[in-house]
Every structure is written in structure tokens, then in C-alpha cells.
Amino acid sequence: MLAGRDALREKVRICIERLRTGNSAKSLILVGLRGVGKTVLLDRMRSDAEGTGIQTLRIEAPENKSLPAMLAPELRKALLRMSTIESALITSQSLAWPTMANLSPI
Numbered sequence: 329m330l331a332g333r334d335a336l337r338e339k340v341r342i343c344i345e346r347l348r349t350g351n352s353a354k355s356l357i358l359v360g361l362r363g364v365g366k367t368v369l370l371d372r373m374r375s376d377a378e379g380t381g382i383q384t385l386r387i388e389a390p391e392n393k394s395l396p397a398m399l400a401p402e403l404r405k406a407l408l409r410m411s412t413i414e415s416a417l418i419t420s421q422s423l424a425w426p427t428m429a430n431l432s433p434i
Contacts, residue, residue: 333369340373344382383410 339396358366373416375398385402389395 333365333372336369337373337376341376344377344380348380348382 340356343356346353358369360366371386374386377384383406385399387398387402389398419429
């Protein structure tokens with residue numbers, strides 16, 4: 329449950345929209361005691377962003393693992409996902425616009 333978090337979610341929505349349009353946005357840092365819902369809120373914000381077509385990564389950072397070791401596999405997955413989406417868009421566009429070669433004579 330995310331009671332009372334609508335204002336924060338709206339701030340994040342505005343940040344995402346600003347970034348999508350090429351503008352800068354302020355960073356947000358969530359701080360709170362263990363168990364108050366930070367991860368639940370982050371997961372909801374991630375879901376909200378993905379619902380608008382934004383690609384996201386979810387990475388947990390244990391102290392004993394290097395940042396590159398955590399980022400590399402997740403970035404690879406994101407790039408593959410984006411490549412698949414781009415390929416699907418190109419394919420759908422080529423199917424949506426008939427060319428003279430694939431039109432049958434009447």
C-alpha cells in the first residue's frame with residue numbers, strides 16, 4: 329500500500345517527463361528506516377515509468393560487489409530488450425506500409 333505517496337509519485341512522473349523531452353530534472357533520494365516502504369515505492373515508480381515506455385533497471389547493491397559487476401549484466405539485458413523493441417517497431421512499420429513490391433494487382 330502506498331498511502332500518502334501520491335505527491336512523491338507525481339514528482340517522479342514530472343521528472344521522467346522532463347527527461348523524456350530532453351530537459352533536466354532534479355534527483356530524488358528516498359531515505360527512511362527499514363520497513364517503511366522505500367522498496368515498494370521504488371518498485372511502483374519503476375512500474376509507472378515502464379508504463380510510459382521508459383526502460384528501467386532494478387539493481388540491489390551489496391557492499392561486497394563492485395558497481396561494474398552489478399551494472400554490466402543488467403545493462404546488457406536492457407540493451408537487448410531495447411534492441412528487441414526496436415526490431416519489432418521496424419518490422420511493424422514495414423508491414424504497416426505496403427510497398428509497390430508487395431501489392432497484388434487488382
